[in-house]
Amino acid sequence: MKKTLKVTDILALGFMTFAFFLGAGNIIFPPQAGQLAGDNLLPAMFGFLSTAVGLPLITIIAVAVAGGGWKGLTRDLPPSVATLMAVLIFIIIGPAFAAPRTGLVAYEMAVKPFIADAGQLSLTLFSVVFFAVALLFAWSRGKLIDMIGKFLTPALFAVLAILAIAVFVNPQGDILPAQGDYVAQAFTTGFLEGYNTMDTFAALMFGMLIVDVIRKKGVTDEKTTCTYLVYAGVIAAAGLAFVYISLFYLGATSAGIAAGAENGGAILGIYVHALFGGTGQVILSAIVLLACLTTAIGLISACSDYFSSLTKLSYEKWAVILAVACGVVANVGLNQLISLSIPVLFALYPVAVALVALTFVRKWLPNPRVAYRAVLLVSLVFSFIDAAKFMGIDVSAFNVLPLFDYGMAWVIPTFAAMVITRFVGAPAQQQDAQTA
Structure with a gap:
């Protein structure tokens, strides 16, 4: 029962x-x-x-x-x-x-x-x-x-x-x-x-x-x-x-x-x-x-x-x-703890969001293993730019990125990586057969 x-x-x-x-x-x-x-x-x-x-x-x-x-x-x-x-x-x-x-x-x-x-x-x-x-x-x-x-x-x-x-x-x-x-x-x-x-x-x-x-x-x-x-x-x-x-x-x-x-x-x-x-x-x-x-x-x-x-x-x-x-x-101390945590959040939050998004689109990905690796890596790399900007590091060279001024430079590259992996990459079963 x-x-x-x-x-x-x-x-x-x-x-x-x-x-x-x-x-x-x-x-x-x-x-x-x-x-x-x-x-x-x-x-x-x-x-x-x-x-x-x-x-x-x-x-x-x-x-x-x-x-x-x-x-x-x-x-x-x-x-x-x-x-x-x-x-x-x-x-x-x-x-x-x-x-x-x-x-x-x-x-x-x-x-x-x-x-x-x-x-x-x-x-x-x-x-x-x-x-x-x-x-x-x-x-x-x-x-x-x-x-x-x-x-x-x-x-x-x-x-x-x-x-x-x-x-x-x-x-x-x-x-x-x-x-x-x-x-x-x-x-x-x-x-x-x-x-x-x-x-x-x-x-x-x-x-x-x-x-x-x-x-x-x-x-x-x-x-x-x-x-x-x-x-x-x-x-x-x-x-x-x-x-x-x-x-x-x-x-x-x-x-x-x-x-x-x-x-x-x-x-x-x-x-x-x-x-x-x-x-x-x-x-x-x-x-x-x-x-x-x-x-x-x-x-x-x-x-x-x-x-x-x-x-x-x-x-x-x-x-x-x-x-x-x-x-x-x-x-x-409260203020010190908040100031320490914010750069870490800017660096890792986009990765968590990308992981959640991948969960919902996984069934449409030809090779989920490749997609997960590529998308999460892209989100991590570009989130570091936002974190560095918050910490006062000069990252003005990246101001051509969409949403850079908003502290969300990771959004478009991560979405683009997700779209690309939807259409690129051999199916996982086929890749396993080739490497066997």
Whole structure:
């Protein structure tokens, strides 16, 4: 008899997926983008939603199409290359950037305002406690859907809904003219800002974790598993879009009370205080702590699951190692961590996007192995140009490339490589026969 999930379990699975995605970057970047976008709010927001909601959802669907795992996504690549890609992505979303950022944002926005003389010691102590709690939840993978999907996330979503309603009912200012790059390039600037959430990377890896959770519920049929994976992705995408739209509008109406705020977290804090007074910080702390904690749990779980499959160390041992590593890196500081992560995102995000795109067109490629190698190599080479430009390196010699000025020089070459490999290259079976 084929095991299926109840509607409540499907909703819990979707809520769990939403909670995994909704972390530090999802909270701190939209308010600042909204404030800078000003009266160009709509194009900037749609650009941001494209990379922060659309791409993760498409990636989750790609994971389902490929059979629910990394091996399916990368089956046409050399195993060593596929493993290297996975390790790099897990390091980025794990101990190097995304996971420590959850602890940092939780401290800066939820705890630090309550500490009179906050310093390095208080950050260190909080990091230890925060990642110890995340480790405790991540320890039992089989209960993730129950602990997060049925309890933590509904509480988080309820508080977010209260904030969203308050923002639209009682905006704290007028929408002012756009600033900076948002004046002339609102959509593309929002599009690139969406990279910072790291959710396309996360979707590649959370897909595997969600499949594991579904199977632990007794669902063994592959087609059914992939269907539930897509359901979870759609629910998560809807929740993320709801949060982003409200936070963008919050930012767009914040210029009067939060002009000059150094980051989106500060904008959010000032705005919530203006809306709710003294209780505002308590509401904000609840949102941030729940959002960051659920994401930290998901990241530690996903990374531990993958690294345990590569080594002799158990899932539990990897969870401890990664939680400790996250706590150490979290002491770097929020602004420093963000500045370090952006060049890496510019370099590797296009490769992830190209991999997802190839998954959907694979059946039309005469030789998928050649196509995957060629397209991913092209996307990597040209993404390095965008990363170098962001770092201040002189790459003006490449300004003839389409979309170079927008920080998206990789798009046209990658698309061209995909088109060429659709019509060039002997079928894989024929090539195998010739080399036999």
